[in-house]
Amino acid sequence: MVKFRDRKVVEWDNRSNNLKVRWSDSPSSDESPMIANARPPTQSQRAKPEQRAIPSPDSKKIDAEVAAIMAGNHNPLPPAQRVQADPTATVAELVTKNNTKYNLTVMYSGATSQKLILPPGASKTVVLGIGLYKVAASVDAASVIPFAGQDNIQGGKYQNTFYIETSIR
Numbered sequence: 001m002v003k004f005r006d007r008k009v010v011e012w013d014n015r016s017n018n019l020k021v022r023w024s025d026s027p028s029s030d031e032s033p034m035i036a037n038a039r040p041p042t043q044s045q046r047a048k049p050e051q052r053a054i055p056s057p058d059s060k061k062i063d064a065e066v067a068a069i070m071a072g073n074h075n076p077l078p079p080a081q082r083v084q085a086d087p088t089a090t091v092a093e094l095v096t097k098n099n100t101k102y103n104l105t106v107m108y109s110g111a112t113s114q115k116l117i118l119p120p121g122a123s124k125t126v127v128l129g130i131g132l133y134k135v136a137a138s139v140d141a142a143s144v145i146p147f148a149g150q151d152n153i154q155g156g157k158y159q160n161t162f163y164i165e166t167s168i169r
Contacts, residue, residue: 077149089155
């Protein structure tokens with residue numbers, strides 16, 4: 001993909017590694033003026049990888065599971081930590097880390113409902129459309145109460161690290 005503005009290259013994406021590009025400060029007679037006058041884009045002009053939020057085929061089931069957890073006994077779930085803002089983005093990238101000794105299930109119910117299942121110590125990234133999400137998290141241990149809350153997901157990157165803290169009462 002090559003994007004031109006005023007007959008000059010302003011962005012490109014060469015993911016498939018099939019573009020043949022040559023930069024020149026001065027046009028030679030055999031070069032097209034469009035390419036000869038092009039300059040490499042600056043870092044801010046370079047194309048960002050195209051990311052799309054794809055809803056799970058099980059969206060309705062995920063939404064129902066999250067609603068059931070929120071309606072039942074649960075602990076409050078703090079919102080994901082935003083580590084990078086991108087006000088122009090229509091999606092957000094969420095990195096979730098399981099720092100428990102159990103299998104962790106995290107479900108997002110909203111614009112693009114998703115369900116993550118992570119073994120102990122694993123990390124996974126999910127791309128969500130921006131918007132308000134109901135979020136639920138649980139582990140495969142009957143003694144651990146699930147967590148639930150809401151996140152207002154905006155464009156950018158987020159981090160979630162799940163861990164279990166034991167307290168003696």
